[in-house]
Amino acid sequence: MISQIGSIAISLAGGLIFSSFIFLCFYKIRNDKNYLDISERSIIATCFCIFLAFFCLLNELLISNFNLQYVAQYTSYETPTFYKVTALWAGQAGSLLFWSFITSLFTIIYIFKTLKVMENLKFNSYFILTFIFSFFIILSSFIANPFEPVSSDIVVQNGNGLNPLLQNFFMAIHPPILYVGFTGSTIIFVMAMAASISKNVSFDWVRSIRRWSLIVWTFLSAGIILGGYWAYNELGWGGYWAWDPVENSSLMPWLTLTAFIHSSMIQEKRGMLKKWNILLATSTYLLVVLGTFITRSGVISSVHSFTAENLGPLFFSFLSILILYTLFWFLRRKSYLETDDKIDSFTSREGGFLYNNLILILMCFTIMWGTLFPILSEAWDGEKIYVGQSYFNQLNVPIGLVLLFLMGIGPLLSWKSTSYKVLRKNFILPMSISFVAGLVYFIFSVDYNIYVLVAIMGVAFTLSSILGEYYKSLKKFRKRNSNIFISTYKMFMSNRHQNGGYLVHIGIVLLFVGFIGRAFESEKEFSLSPGEQIYFNNYIFKLNSIKSEARDNHYAFMSDIDVIDDKNELLTNLKPEKRIYFYWNSDPEKRQPHSELDIHSTIQKDVYSIFSAYDAEKNLGYFKIMINPLVNWVWIGGILMVIGSLFAFWPNRLRR
Amino acid sequence: MNKVSTSIFLVFILIVGWIVYLTNIKQDDSLTMRYYSVQELVNKQSDISNIKLGGNIKPNSIEISEDDQLEAYFYVYQNQDSVKVYYYGIRPDLFTDDAEVVVSGSFSNNLITAKELQTKCASRYEGDLKNVEKI
Structure with missing residues (x-):
């Protein structure tokens, strides 16, 4: 029943978007604003029909209605509720409806927020939106309909479930x-x-x-x-x-x-x-x-x-x-x-x-x-x-490095033009810091790499340039308020747009720090029996045991590896697993192996372990270990980019 | 020419140079690789040092060495033709009969020695329904 409602909602959305197009044509011919208003309402109604279809599909996924092809393909009775919801975008038909759903949400905001103040844009906006909606509704109706029932000659006892x-x-x-x-x-x-x-x-x-x-x-x-x-x-x-x-x-x-x-x-x-x-x-x-x-x-x-x-x-x-x-x-x-x-x-x-x-x-x-x-x-x-x-690495690395320096140069320049005196004053400190950072790398590096050198100089230059800008703004606020926390807070709030932008730039600089780490990655593949050990990258990896157990939805082989550092101290204990999903299936093809990683992650480096295969007869485990320096900086940089962008986006209270 | 025009001119030259370079990447073995089909390799007598090939793993063709589980031989097929592949290393989890794979390495004596083995990512996972009963 619900799936029929969903299916009808998609068809109705198709009809409504077509009527919107017709009314837009009438508006163009007769220049009567009423037609534009009706077209607007048709688009809003289309959006609501898409919302309805979306929630119908969600309902069918949650109640495991395996009469629908889509539900049977991406969920099973065992699929946890959270992943039943995420199955909405796991396949083609669902993801296209989800696409229309988000477009509808944005369209409603656009109509009620943006077009309310920019009425001149209405006609052309509606015309283009009508075209875009029509395309996606046609796809969801005729090509990839999420409400398509399973073939009438079969009964689905359980769905396939979501890939582990x-x-x-x-x-x-x-x-x-x-x-x-x-x-x-x-x-x-x-x-x-x-x-x-x-x-x-x-x-x-x-x-x-x-x-x-x-x-x-x-x-x-x-x-x-x-x-x-x-x-x-x-x-x-x-x-x-x-x-x-x-x-x-x-x-x-x-x-x-x-x-x-x-x-x-x-x-x-x-x-x-x-x-x-x-x-x-x-x-x-x-x-x-x-x-x-x-x-x-x-x-x-x-x-x-x-x-x-x-x-x-x-x-x-x-x-x-x-x-x-x-x-x-x-x-x-x-x-x-x-x-x-x-x-x-x-x-x-x-x-x-x-x-x-x-x-x-x-x-x-x-x-x-x-x-x-x-x-x-x-x-x-x-x-x-x-x-x-x-290709992508060799060509994009130099371009990316230029971009890194530009992020530091931008804030040091004035609008219209920058005099030589100002240029010299603004650039001297970041350039000196950048030069020193490069020199330190050059002196202490074992394997010298030109890209790493330039990247380190770029990171130092841009970071010092942005922090210098923050410092200059902070100095102005400190004159008015002696408390460092209050003045920092006020400084940040005074120009959210610019300060948020700088935060994003610091985030990108930190991404580059993470990228530099890639130049120092190393890896090793090896096999060990319990009790044996191997030396790699200043660490000893000692395999203590390999155990196995049957769990709810998979069978697991669990390894236990001690990682001992160069001071002969235990750095960490890693437990990568080899899992077999659908292991109860008599057909080996339907069983699905999966390597559950274990990562010892620190701000300097990650020790990344994979348990790739197990030879039960010889009680021998096959492993891959990777030492990935500075990876965490990529995630920290990413988080900072998002925070900075939201900070810049948030309306400026003072201005409002 | 003033400074602004000179800058624009220099930038223009750089862009043109870059585009000319990009159109010639095919000549650079370190950047690109020729994609072969299984059919092409079946009749190939000469060796190829840099090769990329896509296809499916021939069912029941995977042979894993008893001495070293990292050593594997298998056949990749497209339509009726197939070619033998040797790979040493950790195999992806989705490496199984009929899985779609992309291998890269070298070709000699009708054997591809693969340096890289990738299976298709599961991010779009579609297949026939498994637990069904015919009416």
């Missing part, structure tokens, strides 16, 4: 957070297009779209970092980023959005770069759609496996229409978006932002090129080429 790898808290929350970021970019696209088509690229518009961008950026960043955290802690290859096409698809819109957040500041301050900003705002969403096309079409080989239904041609058509529409209006509004004001000097704050934009776009283009190269090459001469991680 996905039964992890961070994996459960990583996709929805990323989805919020992806779908949020819809509103940025709609706002940018509507403003340029209706010639309303105003100061209020910039401020409003920047706020939207910040919130979307926060979710995108959090989603990307969480995905890395899950991969590192669950997948057992010891890394958090592999430059896989699916990962790249999330990074590309993040880069253009980051560029937009910076360049829109120039528009806000000086009214410049309108054209550029429109391009960045629209391309963010276009890259999201491109990413979805890559993820759901299978045109590019990826370690992320793809779904049964091929949505590639549909997403390709959707993307093509959006690109043509964007280009058409961009060219038509080119002269309107032209600005007279020009940049006076490149040693200015806006010059710094421009360089930053250039670097971010260069990085985005390089990643896009590497990601799409296999298809482009195949189309060009029929040769299928694989672009390896080395």
Whole structure:
């Protein structure tokens, strides 16, 4: 019954969005505002129908209605309630409905919050939203309907259940957070297009779209970092980023959005770069759609496996229409978006932002090129080429290092132009600190690496530059208040926007600290019997025992390894496990092995252990140990980025 | 030319240079690898030092050495053709019959010696329903 309601709700949403389109046409022909209002209500009603369908699916997952194909595929009676909820986005059909659900939430906020004050954007916003909604509703109705019943000639006794790898808290929350970021970019696209088509690229518009961008950026960043955290802690290859096409698809819109957040500041301050900003705002969403096309079409080989239904041609058509529409209006509004004001000097704050934009776009283009190269090459001469991680690392590392320095240079420059005297005064301290840091590395390093040297200098330079800016602001507040805590608090609250931005930059610097650690990683694969030990990277790994036990939903082989440091003291005890899920299944193919890692994690380094195989006859365990320095700084940096961004986003009480 | 124009010109030159470089990555073996199909390898007589290949593991073809569990031989198939692969190291958890794999390494004497072995990530996990009863 509930599933029928869900199915009807999706169909109703389809009808409503079609009526919205009809009323928009009437409004255009007769210029009667009533039609626009009806269209608005149709869109709101569409959103509510999608909410209803979403909650119907949630209900069916919770009550384990295995008459539905989707419910039977992703849950079982044994699936814990939390993972029944997360099964909403575990598969194609559910994730598409979830996508529409978040878009609907954002649309409601956009209509009631943004369009209430920017009425001029209504018609074009509704027109574009109607098109986007129509596409996703068609997908959910005809191509990937989550309410599709199972074939009538079978009875499902129990569902398949969720893959054990996905039964992890961070994996459960990583996709929805990323989805919020992806779908949020819809509103940025709609706002940018509507403003340029209706010639309303105003100061209020910039401020409003920047706020939207910040919130979307926060979710995108959090989603990307969480995905890395899950991969590192669950997948057992010891890394958090592999430059896989699916990962790249999330990074590309993040880069253009980051560029937009910076360049829109120039528009806000000086009214410049309108054209550029429109391009960045629209391309963010276009890259999201491109990413979805890559993820759901299978045109590019990826370690992320793809779904049964091929949505590639549909997403390709959707993307093509959006690109043509964007280009058409961009060219038509080119002269309107032209600005007279020009940049006076490149040693200015806006010059710094421009360089930053250039670097971010260069990085985005390089990643896009590497990601799409296999298809482009195949189309060009029929040769299928694989672009390896080395491409992305070798090309992006130098670009990233320039970006790292730019983050430190930006705050030291003044708006319009910076005199030589000011330049010298501002740069002398960060440059000295950077030089000393580099020298210390150079003297004490065993294996000298040019990238590490530059990265250490960059981290020192940027960190000292930002902390120096904080210190300068704090000094002003300390003159008025002697209490250090109160003045620090007031300093932070006085300009949330800028201080939040600096916090984000410190977060990114800490990410770089984590990236530096990758240059010093080491690993070893070995086999041990209980009582034996091995020496690796100044540690002794001693296997005490291997035990086994049957648990609720798996069978576990549990190892017990002592890690002894160079002072002959026990550093930690590691207990990586080899688990066999569905071990009771008589068909060995249906059993699923899973390595449960154990990581001894400190701020300096992680000792990462994997129990990869067990030979019961010889009582021999096969292990992999990795020493990963500075990994925790990646997560700390990620958290700081999100906190900083939220801090910048939060409305400024004083100004309000 | 004033300073601003000079900067723009330099940046333009850099971008053009970068794009020219990017269009030639195919020539650089350290950055890219040729993707082969199993069919292509079946008829290949010569050795290939840098190879990437995707396909499925042929059912019942996985042989794990009794002396060392890290040593494995298996066949990767596409349609009717298959090719033998040798891999030494920890195998991914999803490495099983019919699993979709991507191997990279070298090809010689009809054998791929894989340096890397990846199975497809489970983040989109779809399969036939398991516990069903036909009416």
